Amino acid sequence: MLELKEVDKSFPGVHALKKVNFNIAHGEIVGLVGENGAGKSTLMKLLYGQYQHDRGEIIVNGKSVRFENPRQATELGIGMVFQEQSLIGNLSVMENIFLGQEHAFVRAGIVNWRAMANAARKQLAKVMLDIDPKRTAETLSFVQRQMVELAKVLTLEERVKGDLVILLDEPTSVLSRSEVNLLFSLIRNLRSRASFVFVSHRLDEVLEISDRLYIMKDGEVVDILKSSEAVVESIQHKMVGRLINREFYRESKQEPFNPNLRLLRAQDMSLTGHYEKISFDLHAGEVLALVGTDGSGREEIMRSAFGLEPLTSGDISTGEDEITKHTAAESVRLHMGYVPRERKIEGIISGLNIFENMTLGNIKHYSRWGFLCISSERALAAEWIKKLSIKTPSEFADCGNLSGGNQQKVVLAKWRIAGSRVILLDHPTRGLDIGAKEDVYDMVREMCADGCGILLIADTLEEAIGLSHTIMVIKDGRVKKTFDCAIGKPTLYDLVHHMV
Amino acid sequence: MTAERLRAYFPILTLVALVILVGTFDTSFLRIENLMQLASDVTTLFVMALGITFVIYIGSIDLSAQSLASMTTVIVSSAIPVIGAAAVPLALLIGAGFGAVSGLIAVKTKIPTFIATLATAGIAYSIAQYVSGQKGLSIDVSLRESWLGWSFGNIGPVPKEIIVAGALLVVATIVERRTVAGRIFKAIGAGEAGAISSGIQVERFKIAAFAISGALAAMSGLMLAARLSGGSPTAADQFLLPAIVAVLVGGTPLTGGVGGVVNTMVGALIVAVTRASMVYLSIPAQGQQIFFGCVLIVAIALTIDRRKVRTVK
Numbered sequence: 159m160l161e162l163k164e165v166d167k168s169f170p171g172v173h174a175l176k177k178v179n180f181n182i183a184h185g186e187i188v189g190l191v192g193e194n195g196a197g198k199s200t201l202m203k204l205l206y207g208q209y210q211h212d213r214g215e216i217i218v219n220g221k222s223v224r225f226e227n228p229r230q231a232t233e234l235g236i237g238m239v240f241q242e243q244s245l246i247g248n249l250s251v252m253e254n255i256f257l258g259q260e261h262a263f264v265r266a267g268i269v270n271w272r273a274m275a276n277a278a279r280k281q282l283a284k285v286m287l288d289i290d291p292k293r294t295a296e297t298l299s300f301v302q303r304q305m306v307e308l309a310k311v312l313t314l315e316e317r318v319k320g321d322l323v324i325l326l327d328e329p330t331s332v333l334s335r336s337e338v339n340l341l342f343s344l345i346r347n348l349r350s351r352a353s354f355v356f357v358s359h360r361l362d363e364v365l366e367i368s369d370r371l372y373i374m375k376d377g378e379v380v381d382i383l384k385s386s387e388a389v390v391e392s393i394q395h396k397m398v399g400r401l402i403n404r405e406f407y408r409e410s411k412q413e414p415f416n417p418n419l420r421l422l423r424a425q426d427m428s429l430t431g432h433y434e435k436i437s438f439d440l441h442a443g444e445v446l447a448l449v450g451t452d453g454s455g456r457e458e459i460m461r462s463a464f465g466l467e468p469l470t471s472g473d474i475s476t477g478e479d480e481i482t483k484h485t486a487a488e489s490v491r492l493h494m495g496y497v498p499r500e501r502k503i504e505g506i507i508s509g510l511n512i513f514e515n516m517t518l519g520n521i522k523h524y525s526r527w528g529f530l531c532i533s534s535e536r537a538l539a540a541e542w543i544k545k546l547s548i549k550t551p552s553e554f555a556d557c558g559n560l561s562g563g564n565q566q567k568v569v570l571a572k573w574r575i576a577g578s579r580v581i582l583l584d585h586p587t588r589g590l591d592i593g594a595k596e597d598v599y600d601m602v603r604e605m606c607a608d609g610c611g612i613l614l615i616a617d618t619l620e621e622a623i624g625l626s627h628t629i630m631v632i633k634d635g636r637v638k639k640t641f642d643c644a645i646g647k648p649t650l651y652d653l654v655h656h657m658v
Numbered sequence: 659m660t661a662e663r664l665r666a667y668f669p670i671l672t673l674v675a676l677v678i679l680v681g682t683f684d685t686s687f688l689r690i691e692n693l694m695q696l697a698s699d700v701t702t703l704f705v706m707a708l709g710i711t712f713v714i715y716i717g718s719i720d721l722s723a724q725s726l727a728s729m730t731t732v733i734v735s736s737a738i739p740v741i742g743a744a745a746v747p748l749a750l751l752i753g754a755g756f757g758a759v760s761g762l763i764a765v766k767t768k769i770p771t772f773i774a775t776l777a778t779a780g781i782a783y784s785i786a787q788y789v790s791g792q793k794g795l796s797i798d799v800s801l802r803e804s805w806l807g808w809s810f811g812n813i814g815p816v817p818k819e820i821i822v823a824g825a826l827l828v829v830a831t832i833v834e835r836r837t838v839a840g841r842i843f844k845a846i847g848a849g850e851a852g853a854i855s856s857g858i859q860v861e862r863f864k865i866a867a868f869a870i871s872g873a874l875a876a877m878s879g880l881m882l883a884a885r886l887s888g889g890s891p892t893a894a895d896q897f898l899l900p901a902i903v904a905v906l907v908g909g910t911p912l913t914g915g916v917g918g919v920v921n922t923m924v925g926a927l928i929v930a931v932t933r934a935s936m937v938y939l940s941i942p943a944q945g946q947q948i949f950f951g952c953v954l955i956v957a958i959a960l961t962i963d964r965r966k967v968r969t970v971k
Contacts, residue, residue: 464855466854466855485859486854486855486856486857487857487858487859489857490856490857491857496855498855500851503849503851503852504851504852504854504855505852505855506849506852507845507848507849507852507853507856508848508849509844509847509848509849509915509916510844510845510848510849514841514844514845518841518845518852518853518856518858519856519857521838521841521842521858522838525837525838528837528838528839529836529837529838530836530837530838530840530841532836572856576857
């Protein structure tokens with residue numbers, strides 16, 4: 159019912175989709191996998207009308223179409239559940255669900271809120287979410303919001319005659335296993351009405367739910383498989399074009415840290431409403447992971463340590479110096495570097511090119527009397543591009559046009575260039591493909607070998623266990639348990655046990 | 659991709675097209691003396707726009723420039739008879755100080771810059787009223803000659819205004835492209851959150867950009883005072899709108915991060931040629947602001963980076 163024929167799409171400097179052929183039949187669940195930058199998101203956005211294709215054809219129900227905006231796509235029954243959630247925080251759940259569709263509840267210019275609430279309850283029942291539709295979206299948990307997002311798309315069932323295509327962009331990344339099961343049973347129940355495109359980095363889940371699988375690499379579809387016949391290793395191989403190193407977290411390169419060289423000390427740090435009495439020491443060569451659920455306070459601890467959030471009380475010191483001014487500028491001056499979760503907003507600056515981004519952490523070093531030494535900046539950037547195999551035409555490329563993994567490499571290079579000794583990594587591999595993740599793990603080991611200390615908020619528990627020397631479990635803003643991995647690495651169960 | 663690239667050349671192409679257009683109306687327009695005159699007439703406006711460019715480049719706005727320039731004409735007119743040459747650096751310092759205060763207010767209180775600068779503009783206007791005693795002031799001919807002589811008259815065939823403005827442009831270009839401050843301005847304009855978490859003292863550099871804007875507004879006030887051989891609290895009225903137009907038409911969008919001072923030179927020339935063309939089309943001077951208002955809207959609509967301004971509040 160939905161078909162793409164030889165679809166091409168380019169952005170400045172990036173050929174994102176190359177002659178992609180794609181089709182999905184009635185009631186089918188199609189998985190879409192590939193490394194970051196392979197073109198999955200671009201493909202989804204084309205289907206959803208957020209981008210327009212340059213060449214080729216999009217065919218819906220036998221008719222060639224061109225969506226100018228998402229609304230036109232929705233009218234033909236194509237809906238998308240976003241990876242980065244799109245709910246508006248200060249609106250109620252029902253207003254979010256019927257955003258743009260309020261006219262159905264309007265009589266004589268007045269919205270009938272009761273009718274909307276009832277209709278919203280019906281939608282929420284579809285996703286088995288029992289919450290008051292009048293609650294504002296920001297009071298919901300992350301998982302609840304994800305479900306509301308799905309409920310919002312499911313309003314298409316009533317609004318559109320004929321079949322639906324629902325695009326799911328990484329819908330399970332924040333869900334627990336039982337929630338994933340719930341989502342999957344929902345999806346299966348909806349098959350009489352809708353087909354699904356399912357994008358995920360979790361291959362086992364993709365294989366479990368989908369009928370067929372499209373594997374993308376560098377903007378091309380490299381293989382189409384029946385899920386029942388697919389094997390995880392061979393898919394991974396096709397995605398990256400090489401075998402995955404079994405030694406994923408580079409554990410053989412993990413060396414004991416130097417307990418005599420302290421780089422960062424936190425004493426009784428508190429931030430009212432977020433965390434309380436947090437103390438830790440970070441040593442040269444150490445990876446210290448803060449583990450906890452979302453909202454446990456670990457992000458705030460890291461942001462306070464870097465000076466982006468305030469402290470209500472407590473002290474932080476680097477080596478011998480006490481930090482008195484809690485600002486990012488002071489932290490950087492004291493050789494700290496922060497790799498933020500929001501890579502595109504806080505990590506890189508899009509609009510600045512690669513060398514401009516890379517030297518931003520110690521721009522004074524690449525200047526004389528306030529004048530820039532651009533040639534040395536360029537040479538330096540070229541060196542790092544080569545060293546980290548950053549995919550780019552040149553050091554003049556706008557960082558905003560790089561793929562996630564390459565952007566992350568630029569951010570890491572920035573702090574290496576700045577000579578940072580304490581590196582704060584907040585979800586350093588979030589949204590990265592396997593290859594780019596491995597590159598980040600390599601850099602983590604390399605930084606430790608160079609005597610840096612790393613404070614880590616890992617993307618997954620496995621990652622925290624794999625990388626760390628010390629793991630602190632944070633729950634409700636307090637340290638629940640500290641694991642010394644030299645004695646023996648904790649298991650997933652050990653961690654989860656203390657987290658919840 | 660090509661459209662994106664073409665957009666960068668849009669201002670200069672517009673300028674060339676306009677010159678050719680007016681030139682075909684009246685070939686005498688293309689005479690070198692006429693063009694030189696045209697350029698020198700727009701220098702005061704250009705110098706003001708040059709300062710505003712830095713502020714727009716970081717994604718802020720300065721609405722105080724015209725009031726600062728007016729105030730400067732008054733200050734310099736009353737100070738020159740008393741302190742002579744020192745009046746010139748004094749006026750520049752006051753301008754820079756005013757700009758810095760605007761920046762400080764915006765940064766420390768998080769008041770939007772258009773409000774903060776509107777407020778300081780009001781203060782500057784009142785100061786000008788007090789100092790001038792609410793009347794026009796004039797500068798003695800010999801004093802003007804000795805202390806402001808650098809900004810009027812000719813060197814050979816070239817008006818000194820052009821030389822002064824050109825020198826300022828060169829310095830501004832170097833600051834923008836070759837200095838740490840210029841790089842940081844660009845970073846702030848392109849992505850302030852990223853600049854902050856890279857450890858840049860964003861507040862300090864924002865204040866600096868406003869100080870530059872204030873100093874150049876004062877500079878344009880000085881050039882205006884020399885031109886008028888005097889000053890008044892309303893001397894630079896009607897400058898602000900075309901100055902902002904010059905910046906935006908030149909290709910520095912309101913969202914910042916791209917464009918720059920060379921673009922503003924092109925923009926200022928576009929404003930100059932447009933003005934001249936209005937004379938040929940016999941549009942009355944009072945009507946010019948209507949025109950510039952419309953151009954401003956179109957220019958912003960064409961240049962603004964909608965990825966940064968997703969919604970309008």
